[in-house]
Amino acid sequence: MNPGRGELLRLRIAGEHDVFLARQRGREVAALAGLENQDQVRVATALSELSRELAALARPATITLSLIDAPAPALLIGAHWTGRLPGTTGRDELAAVEGIAAASRLADTCAVTWRDDGGSVALTKKLPAGAEAPTEARVARMREASRRFRPGNALDALRSQNQDLLQTLESLRARQEDLLRANAELEETNRGVLALHAELSDELEQTNRGVVALYAELDEASTRLREASESKTRFWANVSHELRTPLNSVLGLSRLLLDPGSDPLTAEQRYQVDLIRDSGEMLLALVNELLDVAKAESGQIEAHREPTELRTVFDQLRAALRPVAATPAVELVVEDPEDVGPLWTDPVLLGRILRNLVSNGLKFTEQGEVRCSARVDRPGETLEVVVADTGIGIPVEHQRRVFEEFYQVPGQLQSRTGGTGLGLPYARRLAGILGGILELGSEPGRGTTVTLRLPLDLAAEVRPVRFASVLVVDDDPAFRAVLHRALDGSADRISEAVDGVGALRALHSERPDLVLLDLNIPPPDGAAVLAEMRRDPGLGDVPVVVVTSAGLDAAQRRVLGATAALLDKANLSGDLLLAAAEAATRLVRGPR
Structure with a gap:
């Protein structure tokens, strides 16, 4: 609604009598607007304070009361005058005038405008939430009702102020009685709290002593666990080192026997030495895996990223594991990956992850195939490497636990194949180091699918450069x-x-x-x-x-x-x- 069309009442302030009239009419209009009694008194008092300052001017001033609906429904009090109030030469002095300052404290908002030939003040008092909206029809009804007000005299105004004061005093007295009752209840509550505190002090002190003792035990237990973990890591590292020394000797001797410059071997002898070398290399890989798990647990493995061809990693995987998978019943299929360009990753860690996954698949597949493939999920900017086998599968209740170190699914094939139970946990740790995740899906009797998802972090595009x-x-x-x-x-x-x-x-x-x-x-x-x-x-x-x-x-x-x-x-x-x-x-x- 346009604020200009919401005017309810216009008052002319030219003398002391108009001050009483402004107070009386202001309270009546505030009541019509739906303001509560306390807010009616505030509006009436603000008008009285404002009119008292304006009545001292040489020329009459004007006060208007209007209803506005923006920014919120409110009663607007506007005062306009010609001439200067005593002691004012600008806006700041005008806002500090006693009557205007008092009126501003009683209103919700106050806007002061100073001019060389006069000034104006705009005060607002918000209507209560349940008040009728200030529509055109309502403004017309209120304007008509305000015309029927009968002006009183100074005595009537004084009597009205006295009534307001009496009501205020009564309200203050009621509040004081409420405060006294609340204080009495609070004192009683405090006495109860003090008594309860006295009762609980001994128990709290005993509990604190128990907590301190418990913390000491927990600290000692944490120290023992940390020492045990460090001992385990040292044990793994030392055992791995001690095992690698004779293994390297075995591998070195087998390579010497197979060297073309050594004494010739029969075909059977060469075949047996090949088996010794292959078994030694496999055992060395297991020992290295054990050492790598110890390093991963202690946070010593870091990704060293470099431009890496995914096809090269797959070729190395195919060459390393095809001899292990050379059985008539199981075929190892390593598909050539999509050519996405050089990846910015750690080829060593990526190769270890894939070797662990493919080796696991070969170990628990009696017939069918183990397939390794890769694809790029362009919308998600993700590289997905999938290792799927047609092996014995993993029951649902064991699928989460296979990522625990040293855990192996019970079964006849598992007991025959052996292993450390470190392959999948180690692969998951390495995937995390590369910023990826490892997901497993399996169905008993139908096989297992493990998916490695890595961020598609491509090395800089190879541009023609000289x-x-x-x-x-x-x-x-x-x-x-x-x-x-x-x-x-x-x-x-x-x-x-x-x-x-x-x-x-x-x-x-x-x-x-x-x-x-x-x-x-x-x-x-x-x-x-x-x-x-x-x-x-x-x-x-x-x-x-x-x-x-x-x-x-x-x-x-x-x-x-x-x-x-x-x-x-x-x-x-x-x-x-x-x-x-x-x-x-x-x-x-x-x-x-």
């Missing part, structure tokens, strides 16, 4: 030739160095666009060459790809990977090399 100058540092001439072929079409000029001294000499004579660096070179080794480059202001931002077959521990990978991309010689391809070069460039120069 390097004006590339320095290859490797003491193996055959591998230098491999790097030359991998750089075919990507480098204008390739220079070589076979040791650390030659590498540093070549670096200082001509700054290359890219360095391919082996670690195991004659002194200074590759790590020292890289460190020297990063200390040199002129070489600090040259991209370096460390191409090595050395087994690096976590600390070495962390140090080298801070300023260089890492690439395993076994996984080398042209696309991976270019992706690694892109990653090395981002490390030292930021994205292109």
Whole structure:
């Protein structure tokens, strides 16, 4: 509703009599608007205070009472005058005038406007929630009702104020009596609380002593558990180390026997030595798995991400496990994955996960197949690797427990195949380290499906790029030739160095666009060459790809990977090399 059309009453303030009239009429209009008694008194008092200031002006002032519905239904009191109130030269002094300040405290909102030739005040008092809406029809009825008011005199106004004061005093007296009763009840409650506190103090003190003793026991138990866990981890690590020493000897001797330069073996002897070597390698893999689980539990395994071809990981999986699956009744099928480009992941951890899953499937499949496949879920940007078998399956009640360490599903086949019960728990830990999850579905007698879901983190797109100058540092001439072929079409000029001294000499004579660096070179080794480059202001931002077959521990990978991309010689391809070069460039120069 337009506030201008909601005017109920207009008053002219020219003298003391108008002050009493404004108070009287204001209370009557407030009652018509639906305000409660206390708010009626507030409105009447605000009008009285405001009118008292306006009555002192030389020219009459105007006060209007209106109903408005925005921003909320309210009674609007507007005052307009010409001339200046005593002591006012601006808005701030006007708002501080005693009558206006008192009226503003009694209203919900107060807006003051100062002008050179006068001013205005707008006060609002919100209508109660249950009051009738200020429609046009209601305003018309209230306006008609206000015209029938009979003005009183000063005595009537004084009598009305006295009644208001009496009602206020009565209300205050009732509140005081309520407060006295509440205080009495509170004192009684306090006495009860003090008595209860006195009764509970001894029990609370005894309980506290018991809790302190219990905490001491829990601390001691936690210490014992921590020590037991550390002892278990040390035990695993020590046992694994002790087992690997004779196993490495067995494998070394079997390789010597199979070496073409050794004394010739009969076909049967060669077959038996092959079995010894294969069994030793399998046992060594189990020992390494046990050691890796100990490392995973102690938080020592970290993902070392590098450009990785999924097809290469699958080829290595196929080559490693096909001899194990060579049975007429069970076929191992490793499908060629979709070509999605180089992935930014840890190929070692990914390979371990898949070997564990496929080995598990082969172990518990008596006939049929074990199939490993991969697909890309584009909407979810997820890589899904699925290992499905047609084996004995896992009952529902055991499907959650197979991810517990050392737990094995009871059954005849399980007892025959043996195992540590660490494969699936270890695979799940590694999946978590790579930022993925491992899900299992199985039906007894129909097989098991395990799905590895990893974020589809692609290495930088391999774009056609040419390097004006590339320095290859490797003491193996055959591998230098491999790097030359991998750089075919990507480098204008390739220079070589076979040791650390030659590498540093070549670096200082001509700054290359890219360095391919082996670690195991004659002194200074590759790590020292890289460190020297990063200390040199002129070489600090040259991209370096460390191409090595050395087994690096976590600390070495962390140090080298801070300023260089890492690439395993076994996984080398042209696309991976270019992706690694892109990653090395981002490390030292930021994205292109």
